[in-house]
Amino acid sequence: MRNFEEVIKFAKERGPKTISVACAQDKEVLMAVEMARKEGIANAILVGDLEKIKDIANEINIDLNNYELIEEKDLALACKKAVELVSTKKAHMVMKGLVDTSIILKAVLDKEIGLRTGNVLSHVAVFDLPGYNRLFFVTDAAMNLDPDLQTKKQIIENACQIAHALDINEPKVAVICAKEKVNPKMPDTVDAKELEKMNQRGEIKGCIVGGPFALDNAVSVEAAKHKGINHPVAGMADILLAPDIEAGNILYKSMVFFGNSKNAGVIVGAKAPVILTSRADNEETKLNSIALGVLTAAKINDNN
Numbered sequence: 001m002r003n004f005e006e007v008i009k010f011a012k013e014r015g016p017k018t019i020s021v022a023c024a025q026d027k028e029v030l031m032a033v034e035m036a037r038k039e040g041i042a043n044a045i046l047v048g049d050l051e052k053i054k055d056i057a058n059e060i061n062i063d064l065n066n067y068e069l070i071e072e073k074d075l076a077l078a079c080k081k082a083v084e085l086v087s088t089k090k091a092h093m094v095m096k097g098l099v100d101t102s103i104i105l106k107a108v109l110d111k112e113i114g115l116r117t118g119n120v121l122s123h124v125a126v127f128d129l130p131g132y133n134r135l136f137f138v139t140d141a142a143m144n145l146d147p148d149l150q151t152k153k154q155i156i157e158n159a160c161q162i163a164h165a166l167d168i169n170e171p172k173v174a175v176i177c178a179k180e181k182v183n184p185k186m187p188d189t190v191d192a193k194e195l196e197k198m199n200q201r202g203e204i205k206g207c208i209v210g211g212p213f214a215l216d217n218a219v220s221v222e223a224a225k226h227k228g229i230n231h232p233v234a235g236m237a238d239i240l241l242a243p244d245i246e247a248g249n250i251l252y253k254s255m256v257f258f259g260n261s262k263n264a265g266v267i268v269g270a271k272a273p274v275i276l277t278s279r280a281d282n283e284e285t286k287l288n289s290i291a292l293g294v295l296t297a298a299k300i301n302d303n304n
């Protein structure tokens with residue numbers, strides 16, 4: 001798939017799935033959920049402050065009779081309830097509404113009602129950027145603070161799972177750093193080279209990994225040529241692995257706010273997808289993320 005029109009089209013074919021929305025009292029979230037319902041992509045159970053949900057629904061003409069509603073004003077309890085709906089199989093996936101990422105992640109990681117599998121959980125953002133004829137994947141903007149080498153390996157594997165769900169069979173993974181040369185004083189460049197070697201040894205499968213790359217020579221063939229870099233990933237990256245959450249989150253938000261991109265986001269590695277965007281993302285991003293969640297859930301289902 002090369003753009004979100006194709007992602008939405010395939011999600012319609014694999015839907016509808018049921019999502020539980022944690023803290024659904026948000027206009028953009030409700031608009032996205034309503035579009036997803038009308039398109040046959042997903043139905044939703046709305047968990048949150050029902051008074052606020054009803055006010056917003058009135059304002060934007062959404063008929064709440066089409067939804068199951070669960071009252072829970074407390075943000076942490078609403079997240080727990082929404083996650084529990086997935087672990088008890090009443091919903092296929094959970095979606096972050098108007099709530100801080102750390103609160104919903106705490107519920108997702110809860111030992112009793114959470115969605116842990118033993119795998120590393122990581123966030124994968126998908127971008128459709130003007131001027132590029134392919135989707136870009138950025139990881140991890142939201143979950144792993146300062147991943148070590150083994151965690152980075154699993155973050156790559158999680159991102160590849162999403163790329164494969166979008167029919168990108170052998171994605172090119174660029175491990176991005178501040179520069180394209182290994183410098184022992186910059187441990188992320190050392191990790192990048194080690195991840196490339198792990199891929200060459202067959203320890204990371206289903207993709208081609210290269211690194212370290214600076215962002216320019218990861219995404220621009222001209223920049224790579226200019227700097228004399230010759231590597232199958234150079235300028236051709238599909239997946240950009242950021243060194244830590246600071247770089248990942250800043251890259252995510254710069255693409256959104258400066259790059260005029262379309263995007264979507266989901267957490268992978270749990271028993272079910274967690275649809276996770278920024279609270280500040282628009283309704284189109286939230287709809288794209290629901291579609292991405294549906295395709296991810298379908299892929300998890302196909303693999304089991």
Ligand SMILES: CCCC(=O)OP(=O)(O)O
Nearest residue numbers: 101141142277278279280
């Ligand atoms: C994927 C971005 C996660 C994030 O930064 O969320 P908020 O902007 O809602 O804090």
